[in-house]
Amino acid sequence: MASLSWKHHTLIQALISRGPLKEKEFHSIFTGVTGRNPGDAKKIFDKYLLEINKELSYVHFELRACRDQYDGHVCYGVVNTVSDDQSKLGTKYSVPQIAFFKGIIEAIAHDEAAQGCISGFDALNIRLENQVPSEASSSQQQVPPAFRNFSMSQKDKTLDELVKDNWLCRTRDGNNIGLGIRSLLDLRSWFRSNDVPSCEVCNEAGVKADLCPNEGCTVRIHKYCLKNLSSQRDDRVCSGCGKPWPLGRVAKEEAVEAALNDDDEEETDTQATSLRSKKRKIRRHRDSAENVSSQASLASSSGITRRRVTRSAAHLS
Incomplete structure (x- = not known):
């Protein structure tokens, strides 16, 4: 990898040492080492990835990007492109x-x-x-x-x-x-190679996807791909069965999911508020107990002093 600079090496090392990274994290590292924002300098970003993959190909590795099918976020990682007995030893x-x-x-x-x-x-x-x-x-x-x-x-x-x-x-x-x-x-x-059905839109494996609602149709589309389609139009004809695919329901499902997330956050906030309230009560009880203890100690000490003064006066008389 003599043709790669320390900047290329840093990007590779970040993915190897930390494991797959979300797009935001990887872009942040890229900006840190190059001073460029991938969003504003996409050609430079792509050039870096091509240069890295050219060198990694000699050792059967690849810097690859894909979407997390559960949350739709893009992730980057370094993967082994061959599966043999030698690689299994590692x-x-x-x-x-x-x-x-x-x-x-x-x-x-x-x-x-x-x-x-x-x-x-x-x-x-x-x-x-x-x-x-x-x-x-x-x-x-x-x-x-x-x-x-x-x-x-x-x-x-x-x-x-x-x-x-x-x-x-x-x-x-x-x-x-x-x-x-x-x-x-x-x-x-x-x-x-194992015939896992692909998403109709992005052609990646549709492991976590929505199925065409029309009976007998096997077409599937990732939820985030459906979201992109729904932003363009309200309905779309399924390429498998030729019947309408109701994309309008995607927005409703997202609204429900967002509401659930809000409920979870509110529940967490409520729990945190309750915990803080309990802590304040405990501190008040502790302070009150310490105050009572101090007053009792002071009263006891004053009583002892008064008794000593009385006894001393009696001796003097």
Whole structure:
């Protein structure tokens, strides 16, 4: 990478050390090292990315951008473009853990409802035996012991690790498991080779998407792609079935989601206010108790002084 400057290296290092970054974070780093705003200097920004990818291609890596299908935000990350035995040696995950992860990915990606997630219960009940080649799975003796002995507690611990490393994610309620941004960045070719249906608008895998409401139609579109369409017109004809796709409902769904977010924020504010009120009450009770204690101590001390003065006067008389 001799042709790359320290600025290029800083951008690469930021993505490798911190993991995938949201567009706002990556743009902020770019501005910090180049003094240019990517929004105002898009050609310069794109040139940097092309120069980086030209050098990374020699070691089968790529700086890639994609949208998080759960919130619509653009993210950047460095991914490995090949999957071979040598690259697998670099992973920290064991063979059973990788098989467990693969089973979860398949369950989420091939969900016909395109919900983009499965329940935590279903995730923990993924059978590792299904990840063994078909000729081997026919015989229980050929299933690796490590697969058979992979306990529920080991699965639960692996889930936490995969979420922490951004390979998986948990939904807001914490009950469901979805794909992390690293999976969305890294598994693009896997989605295509495994016939995961694509979004009609952006042609990326429609893992988390809305389905055409017309019966029998298999077209799916990401919610953020629908949002862009709805901003252009109220209705659109589905390319699959030729019937209208009611885009007007997208705005209503977003309004409901925004209201829910506001409710969550209000609830959080209410909880914070309640906590502050409780703390003030505790301080008042503590101060009051200390005040009573001080007064009692002072009264006790005054009583002792008066008794001593009385006794001294008696002796003098």
